[in-house]
Amino acid sequence: MNDSFDVIVAGAGPAGAQCARDLATRQYDVVVLETESEDVFPRQSNKSTGGTFPPMLATFGIPDEAVMHFTDTVVVESPNEHFTLKQAGAVLDFGAFKTYLVEDGQQKGATYRFDARVSKPIMESSEIVGVQYNGSKKVYGDIIVDATGPSAPLAKALGVSDLKRTQQAIGIEYELEGVDLDTAGYANLTNAMMLRLGHDYAPGGYSWIFHTGGDTAKVGLCYIQNESYQRYAETRRTVDGYLQQWLDTDPRFSTADRIEGRQHRGSAHIQAPGSLSTDNFMAIGDTVPTIDPLWGEGIQKGMRSGRAAAIAADQCLIPSEPTTTAEDLSLYNELWHTEVAPGHDSRLWMAELLYLASNDRYDSLIRDLNHFDAATLRKMNNGNKLAIAKLLRFDDLSLLVQFVKHQFST
Numbered sequence: 001m002n003d004s005f006d007v008i009v010a011g012a013g014p015a016g017a018q019c020a021r022d023l024a025t026r027q028y029d030v031v032v033l034e035t036e037s038e039d040v041f042p043r044q045s046n047k048s049t050g051g052t053f054p055p056m057l058a059t060f061g062i063p064d065e066a067v068m069h070f071t072d073t074v075v076v077e078s079p080n081e082h083f084t085l086k087q088a089g090a091v092l093d094f095g096a097f098k099t100y101l102v103e104d105g106q107q108k109g110a111t112y113r114f115d116a117r118v119s120k121p122i123m124e125s126s127e128i129v130g131v132q133y134n135g136s137k138k139v140y141g142d143i144i145v146d147a148t149g150p151s152a153p154l155a156k157a158l159g160v161s162d163l164k165r166t167q168q169a170i171g172i173e174y175e176l177e178g179v180d181l182d183t184a185g186y187a188n189l190t191n192a193m194m195l196r197l198g199h200d201y202a203p204g205g206y207s208w209i210f211h212t213g214g215d216t217a218k219v220g221l222c223y224i225q226n227e228s229y230q231r232y233a234e235t236r237r238t239v240d241g242y243l244q245q246w247l248d249t250d251p252r253f254s255t256a257d258r259i260e261g262r263q264h265r266g267s268a269h270i271q272a273p274g275s276l277s278t279d280n281f282m283a284i285g286d287t288v289p290t291i292d293p294l295w296g297e298g299i300q301k302g303m304r305s306g307r308a309a310a311i312a313a314d315q316c317l318i319p320s321e322p323t324t325t326a327e328d329l330s331l332y333n334e335l336w337h338t339e340v341a342p343g344h345d346s347r348l349w350m351a352e353l354l355y356l357a358s359n360d361r362y363d364s365l366i367r368d369l370n371h372f373d374a375a376t377l378r379k380m381n382n383g384n385k386l387a388i389a390k391l392l393r394f395d396d397l398s399l400l401v402q403f404v405k406h407q408f409s410t
């Protein structure tokens with residue numbers, strides 16, 4: 001007899017593990033295949049800073065034990081300015097968080113197979129009917145979900161995702177102790193998540209300091225190899241080299257030390273989504289990619305996409321004669337565009353425009369942000385074009401020309 005399930009999920013990240021939790025709660029027979037070993041999980045995939053917000057914790061029932069530190073503010077910094085927004089947040093212990101999602105899913109009835117590296121789809125009559133893992137092992141399912149993040153072996157093979165190397169953002173982070181969170185001349189970062197725009201430390205991207213309690217913080221940076229990277233980056237400096245340069249030159253780290261074994265690195269693609277689903281198949285999380293293009297919020301977005309996939313699977317599997325064609329699964333596409341990542345396209349162009357701007361323009365942007373009320377700022381963050389227009393200045397014309405040229409060349 002074939003080894004078979006209602007749903008196969010490849011990858012136990014936030015997206016896949018949440019999809020499995022929801023399907024197990026609805027009593028479906030679901031198996032999650034995860035490439036890492038159970039005894040070290042998550043090791044390589046423990047890649048994220050884990051900055052998130054209360055709606056994620058409440059929506060998905062995440063316990064305080066998975067949170068390293070609760071925060072009160074979000075700070076946006078440029079080379080010479082800063083802007084502080086009162087906004088509750090949480091910095092997760094990403095490893096503990098992933099472990100919680102897995103254990104909770106198992107308690108709800110999901111089957112987990114660790115040490116199970118998915119390599120390719122099993123096809124019958126041009127449709128995926130199962131997956132091959134660890135070389136020759138096979139498992140079959142009515143619906144298959146690729147949640148393997150950027151590796152995406154199934155979504156790529158089926159042509160559902162076309163993750164472009166040129167759109168890949170790479171990130172590195174250290175956890176530090178001895179950080180001076182309230183240095184004169186800088187924003188007070190006590191109980192804050194801070195994002196910094198500046199091509200000196202993160203050419204073509206941004207860097208961050210997330211307070212994790214006491215004098216400890218997660219400190220990292222990421223960038224995409226875009227035009228600003230080509231313009232501002234030192235050719236020989238690696239992403240690790242950029243982080244070291246920041247640690248060596250910013251007075252907030254003059255007495256800081258790295259906490260042993262607490263280093264995280266990874267990548268995600270900042271681009272438009274692919275086709276999201278096809279017959280018997282859905283792609284979720286960073287496989288799509290679902291991550292917010294502007295600020296890199298991928299955890300909540302990924303989990304919401306996992307939930308949307310579970311809802312679509314439920315709708316297909318409930319009838320006495322279930323059908324799982326692309327048309328049946330198109331509910332997932334609809335939910336993705338309306339609930340999971342609304343305005344993804346406008347946030348993509350906002351991100352592209354933002355990372356093309358100069359350090360001086362970042363300073364003037366932060367000065368302007370300090371003059372807007374909370375309602376206007378919320379509209380800007382939600383992609384409202386009229387609100388964003390208030391941020392534009394006459395000398396942005398050359399930036400817009402550069403942006404349009406870039407759009408036509410890609």
Ligand SMILES: Cc1cc2nc3c(=O)[nH]c(=O)nc-3n(C[C@H](O)[C@H](O)[C@H](O)COP(=O)(O)OP(=O)(O)OC[C@H]3O[C@@H](n4cnc5c(N)ncnc54)[C@H](O)[C@@H]3O)c2cc1C
Pocket residue numbers: 010011012013014015016033034035036042045047048049050051052116117118119147148149150151152153171172173220264265266267268284285286287291296297298299300302
């Ligand atoms: C340095 C860094 C910092 C970040 N900081 C934040 C942040 O502060 N806040 C935020 O919201 N987001 C952040 N993100 C983004 C966020 O971590 C991701 O968007 C999120 O983890 C995506 O979840 P996912 O489940 O789609 O994929 P992943 O987290 O990539 O999980 C994929 C899972 O699949 C497994 N896998 C991979 N290949 C295979 C295979 N072939 N077979 C079986 N299993 C496989 C992996 O081991 C992993 O467990 C950060 C990302 C990075 C790299």
